[in-house]
Amino acid sequence: xxxxxxxxxxxxxxxxxxxxxxxxxxxxxxxxxxxxxxxxxxxxxxxxxxxxxxxxxxxxxxxxxxxxxxxxxxxxxxxxxxxxxxxxxxxxxxxxxxxxxxxxxxxxxxxxxxxxxxxxxxxxxxxxxxxxxxxxxxxxxxxxxxxxxxxxxxxxxxxxxxxxxxxxxxxxxxxxxxxxxxxxxxxxxxxxxxxxxxx
Ligand code: ATP
Numbered sequence: 001x002x003x004x005x006x007x008x009x010x011x012x013x014x015x016x017x018x019x020x021x022x023x024x025x026x027x028x029x030x031x032x033x034x035x036x037x038x039x040x041x042x043x044x045x046x047x048x049x050x051x052x053x054x055x056x057x058x059x060x061x062x063x064x065x066x067x068x069x070x071x072x073x074x075x076x077x078x079x080x081x082x083x084x085x086x087x088x089x090x091x092x093x094x095x096x097x098x099x100x101x102x103x104x105x106x107x108x109x110x111x112x113x114x115x116x117x118x119x120x121x122x123x124x125x126x127x128x129x130x131x132x133x134x135x136x137x138x139x140x141x142x143x144x145x146x147x148x149x150x151x152x153x154x155x156x157x158x159x160x161x162x163x164x165x166x167x168x169x170x171x172x173x174x175x176x177x178x179x180x181x182x183x184x185x186x187x188x189x190x191x192x193x194x195x196x197x198x199x
Contacts, residue, residue, distance in 0.1 A: 001090035010075040
């Protein structure tokens with residue numbers, strides 16, 4: 001599985017439709033200060049369902065919509081599409097290529113689509129939840145965060161690597177399973193008490 005392309009329309013500084021194609025391996029986005037490199041990274045987390053305006057370096061969610069420049073009027077909607085190569089079947093969906101699209105209008109509210117069909121945010125989250133690239137997987141390391149990774153103590157660094165590697169997801173599942181086991185044990189104790197009383 002790898003990210004194939006990202007198309008931005010009316011997202012932040014990308015007023016016109018712009019498509020970035022990624023090949024397997026490392027992709028570098030280079031450009032002068034303020035040219036929109038971080039906006040591309042913001043678009044990636046936004047299309048995967050990011051809900052926090054601050055994480056997108058804005059004050060409110062509508063700030064992702066192109067706000068206009070001296071030569072170009074503001075737009076009424078932002079749309080980002082992310083196409084993922086799923087020929088290895090890493091995503092639990094019967095398509096070799098998956099396109100996730102998120103659209104937002106100025107009057108608020110987001111719409112999501114999977115391969116062109118309208119869907120819920122939950123569907124996107126579930127699809128990505130085991131892939132290691134979902135919104136909550138913290139695989140996107142922003143500017144500034146790099147410093148905190150480099151300066152973290154060994155335990156802090158380990159926590160960061162565990163999150164990026166997807167260990168956190170398994171730890172949460174383990175905790176959930178242990179809680180269930182505790183509840184089961186409590187029920188079992190109760191049943192054993194009842195059996196003992198009835199004897
Ligand atoms: P640096 O190298 O300094 O980190 P960068 O290439 O990462 O810069 P970004 O932070 O991605 O640049 O882009 C900032 C630019 O995006 C600014 O010029 C800002 O005005 C513009 N921008 C952000 N949001 C919007 C918006 N909603 N509408 C229009 N332009 C926007």
